[in-house]
Amino acid sequence: MDTIHDMGGMHGFGNVEPETNEPVFHAEWEARCLALNRAMGAIGAWTIDEGRAGIEMLPPGVYLTSSYYGKWARRLENMVIARGLAGADEIAAGHATRPGAPMKRKLTVADVPRTLTRGSFFRTPSAPARFAVGERVRTKNIHPATHTRLPRYARGHTGTIEAIRGCHVFPDSVTIGAGENPQWLYTVLFEGRELWGENSDPTLRVSIEAFEPYLEPAQL
Amino acid sequence: MTDDDHDHGHHHEEHGSELSEMQLRVRALETVLAEKGYVDPAALDLMIEAYETRIGPHNGARVVAKAWTDPAFKRALIEDATKAVQSLGLINRVGDHLIAVENTPTLHNMIVCTLCSCYPWEVLGLPPVWYKSAPYRSRAVNDPRGVLADFGLTLAPDTQIRVWDSTAETRFMVLPMRPAGTDGWNEDRLGTLVTRDCMVGTGFPKQANEVA
Numbered sequence: 296m297d298t299i300h301d302m303g304g305m306h307g308f309g310n311v312e313p314e315t316n317e318p319v320f321h322a323e324w325e326a327r328c329l330a331l332n333r334a335m336g337a338i339g340a341w342t343i344d345e346g347r348a349g350i351e352m353l354p355p356g357v358y359l360t361s362s363y364y365g366k367w368a369r370r371l372e373n374m375v376i377a378r379g380l381a382g383a384d385e386i387a388a389g390h391a392t393r394p395g396a397p398m399k400r401k402l403t404v405a406d407v408p409r410t411l412t413r414g415s416f417f418r419t420p421s422a423p424a425r426f427a428v429g430e431r432v433r434t435k436n437i438h439p440a441t442h443t444r445l446p447r448y449a450r451g452h453t454g455t456i457e458a459i460r461g462c463h464v465f466p467d468s469v470t471i472g473a474g475e476n477p478q479w480l481y482t483v484l485f486e487g488r489e490l491w492g493e494n495s496d497p498t499l500r501v502s503i504e505a506f507e508p509y510l511e512p513a514q515l
Numbered sequence: 516m517t518d519d520d521h522d523h524g525h526h527h528e529e530h531g532s533e534l535s536e537m538q539l540r541v542r543a544l545e546t547v548l549a550e551k552g553y554v555d556p557a558a559l560d561l562m563i564e565a566y567e568t569r570i571g572p573h574n575g576a577r578v579v580a581k582a583w584t585d586p587a588f589k590r591a592l593i594e595d596a597t598k599a600v601q602s603l604g605l606i607n608r609v610g611d612h613l614i615a616v617e618n619t620p621t622l623h624n625m626i627v628c629t630l631c632s633c634y635p636w637e638v639l640g641l642p643p644v645w646y647k648s649a650p651y652r653s654r655a656v657n658d659p660r661g662v663l664a665d666f667g668l669t670l671a672p673d674t675q676i677r678v679w680d681s682t683a684e685t686r687f688m689v690l691p692m693r694p695a696g697t698d699g700w701n702e703d704r705l706g707t708l709v710t711r712d713c714m715v716g717t718g719f720p721k722q723a724n725e726v727a
Contacts, residue, residue, distance in 0.1 A: 303629030303656045303680065308649040311665040312711070319567050319642050324541040324645045329544055329566065330559035331640070338553060343705075347631055363632065363647045368541050381641045389543040391550035402554040407674065409569065413637060415611040416684040431525070445683045448627050459684050480683050491657050498675050501656050504683035 296348075297438055297447060299355035305446040325364040327400070331366050334402040339412040341374055344466035348442035349374050387417065394455045418477035420462035424507070426481060430456045431513035434483070442470035445509045449501075454485040457502060465506055479507040571640035574605050575688055576709035578615075578638060579720075580702040583693040592690065593617055600638060613638065617690040618716075623673045625662075625716030626687045627655035632683035635688050639711055646715065656680060666717045689716045696723035 302308075308414075320326040336346060349370040358366060379396040400429045402410070411476065426432055436451040444466050460480040468476035487499030520690045525607040548554050560616070578600055592599040597613040613635060616624040626633065631650050634642040645651050655661050659676045670676065679687045691713040699706060700723075713719025 301630055302649055302653040303627075303650075305653040308653045311645050311648065311650045311662055311717075313645045313666060313717075316661070319571075319641055320563075321644075322538070324538040326563040326566070327545055327559060328541045330562040331541070331548065331554065333562060334554045334559060340553075350563065350631065359644055359649070361642065365537060368537060368544070372540070375544070375548065380553065381544075381551065385544050385547050386540075388609060389539075389546055391547045395553070398553055401552055402558050404555060404558045406560060407558050407565070410558075410562055412544075413564050413611075417611055446680065446682060448629070449680075460683070463684060466566040466683075475707070480685070482685075487657075495657070496660060496676065498673065499657075499659060499678070500675070501678045501680060503680045504685050506683070 296351050296441060296442060298351055299335050299358050300351045301447050303446045313409065320458045325362075327367045328371070329467065332371050334411050335375070335380075337406060338398050338400050338402050340380060340398060342464075342469055344442065344464070344469045345416075346374070347466070348470040351442060401484060402488075403417065405514045415515060416463045417461050418464060418475060420477065420479065423458050424462075424479040424481075426456045426459075426479075426510060426512075428459060428506070430457050432456055432481075432510045433513045434503075434509055435511060437509070439467065441467070443467045443509075445505065447489055447501050449483075449485065449505075452485055454483040454489065454502075456481050458482040460504065464507070465508070467506070467508070479503050481507070481510065481511070544549050554653050557603050566641055570636060571713065572638075572709075573706075574640075575635070575638035575711070575714045576706045577603060577605070577702070578688070579690060579709045579714065580706040583617075583697075583705050584689055589690070596688070605637075605695075612685045614685055615690050616687055617676070618680065618692050620692070621673075622677060623679045623716065624687075624689045625655060625659050625676065626689060627652060627678060628681040629653070629656055630680075630682055631666055633686065635683075635686040638688055639714055643711070652681035663717065666712065668717070669720065676727065688714050690714075691720050694722050 328367040353366060353369055372386060376383055381395055385391050420421035431453060433453045434445060436449050462477045463480045464475045468474060480506050482502050483505045484500055484502045490501060547558050592615045596613040597611055600613060605720045618624055626658050632642055634646060641696040656678050659678055681687060694708055707720040709717050
């Protein structure tokens with residue numbers, strides 16, 4: 296989706312403002328919101344990619360004016376409603392009035408250690424990696440209206456395969472209900488000037504983590 | 516927030532009135548999801564406790580201090596950070612996709628996620644607000660020196676800058692350079708020099724004379 300979450304290289308957002316001695320959470324609701332989101336992911340209500348797509352589907356104005364956990368709360372609300380786990384009427388009332396769609400498991404105290412561990416996204420490859428380390432590649436100029444992890448600033452540019460990171464779940468596929476469709480993942484390195492033009496910082500190089508379907512051999 | 520001059524992307528962007536609205540909204544969600552049997556609030560309490568206490572940058576600091584004192588560990592860390600960090604027996608596993616990138620006198624690494632806020636939670640804890648903010652996510656990839664200036668950092672003009680955009684499930688941490696004047700320091704003492712920001716690439720470790 297070409298929307299506001301894809302921020303790399305945009306102007307106008309101002310300076311970065313680090314906070315001295317920042318607390319882990321700034322309000323209790325942020326902590327509850329984080330835990331609730333993690334819990335629903337842990338019981339299989341949605342995958343990490345579907346959760347990200349849920350954030351990206353917030354209207355741009357809402358995205359920009361909501362805090363991080365504010366976005367998480369809105370995403371949680373939208374997704375539990377979309378999946379039939381709770382109704383907007385129940386959330387508005389603050390109480391359940393009927394059973395929700397069945398889930399395979401409940402998030403219990405015994406499950407907590409598992410929720411604190413990141414899953415593995417490695418999958419068995421169905422074919423060898425198409426590109427080799429050191430190979431020149433061009434990112435495709437794609438603009439899917441659905442979730443993708445190829446940022447706009449890195450589309451249609453030539454870079455070098457720096458590393459092969461294994462075969463991973465393909466977010467673009469999971470989020471359209473087409474399964475994990477595992478793909479090789481590469482670190483692709485670009486010169487700053489390739490991305491930003493002649494006035495780029497000459498000392499800058501930027502890499503992205505690119506799934507194989509985003510790439511084609513560079514024209515020689 | 517409607518006014519652009521009201522601290523860009525900072526945590527105050529939800530107005531006070533919205534803060535209480537958010538409290539009510541999240542409480543309603545928790546009540547409904549608990550009543551339906553999807554989550555046990557006691558489990559949420561434990562998760563929050565873990566993020567507030569056990570999962571934080573002190574884990575990453577241990578990794579860095581070990582790498583500064585143990586050349587074999589450092590090689591293992593650069594080779595396969597997932598395996599190397601797990602060998603330290605930190606409380607939580609790191610998943611399968613951790614990558615450590617090393618700063619040198621001629622190369623400075625910075626980590627960002629321009630598309631969301633991917634961050635190596637397992638070694639650094641939850642990301643700070645600035646890491647998730649629009650200013651950082653937009654500028655890190657095309658104006659890293661400007662971003663570093665916001666943190667009070669200046670690099671030599673010829674230092675190469677490498678920005679790692681975390682666009683997949685691989686996660687990155689920076690291995691900063693060991694500060695001068697720390698010969699003979701043990702791991703625990705070195706660990707006191709390691710800040711969260713120096714493991715993201717927006718800071719340097721503390722200098723030897725900054726700690727007791």
